Amino acid sequence: MKGMGNMNNMMKQMQKMQKKMMKAQEELHEMTFEATAGGGMVKVVANGKKEITDIEINEEVVDPDDVDMLQDLIIAATNDVLGKVDETTNDKMGQFTQGMNIPGF
Numbered sequence: 001m002k003g004m005g006n007m008n009n010m011m012k013q014m015q016k017m018q019k020k021m022m023k024a025q026e027e028l029h030e031m032t033f034e035a036t037a038g039g040g041m042v043k044v045v046a047n048g049k050k051e052i053t054d055i056e057i058n059e060e061v062v063d064p065d066d067v068d069m070l071q072d073l074i075i076a077a078t079n080d081v082l083g084k085v086d087e088t089t090n091d092k093m094g095q096f097t098q099g100m101n102i103p104g105f
Contacts, residue, residue, distance in 0.1 A: 021096050028089055035080035037073040044077040050085050054076065 028048035040061045041061040045054035055077075061070055 001051055010087045017096060021093070024040050024096070028092055031082050031088065032086045033088070035084060037077035037080065042070070042077045043071040044074070044081045046081045046085055046091070048085060052081075 031048040032045060032047070032053070034043060034045045038061055043054075043056040044052060044055075046052050055074065057070070057074075060075065060098040063069070
């Protein structure tokens with residue numbers, strides 16, 4: 001029955017890790033990220049759930065004859081802010097999967 005003690009201990013450790021992971025995930029979801037493009041002419045804000053919560057466009061960049069540039073700036077800022085969310089998520093959650101070979105993490 002010696003192995004049962006080790007199994008119980010391992011289960012307790014897994015439960016602790018699961019609680020820490022859930023807390024880290026909640027913290028991530030509450031965080032706010034922002035990125036700009038065009039020297040600050042376009043700003044995109046997202047939360048840790050990768051939801052865009054705000055877009056600010058400086059009226060100077062709105063040119064009806066050059067809509068393509070505005071679209072490019074919005075795309076650039078959006079991709080940048082989502083990259084920041086991914087990077088922070090990987091940093092924060094990576095501590096739980098470090099050294100493990102788990103598909104999808």
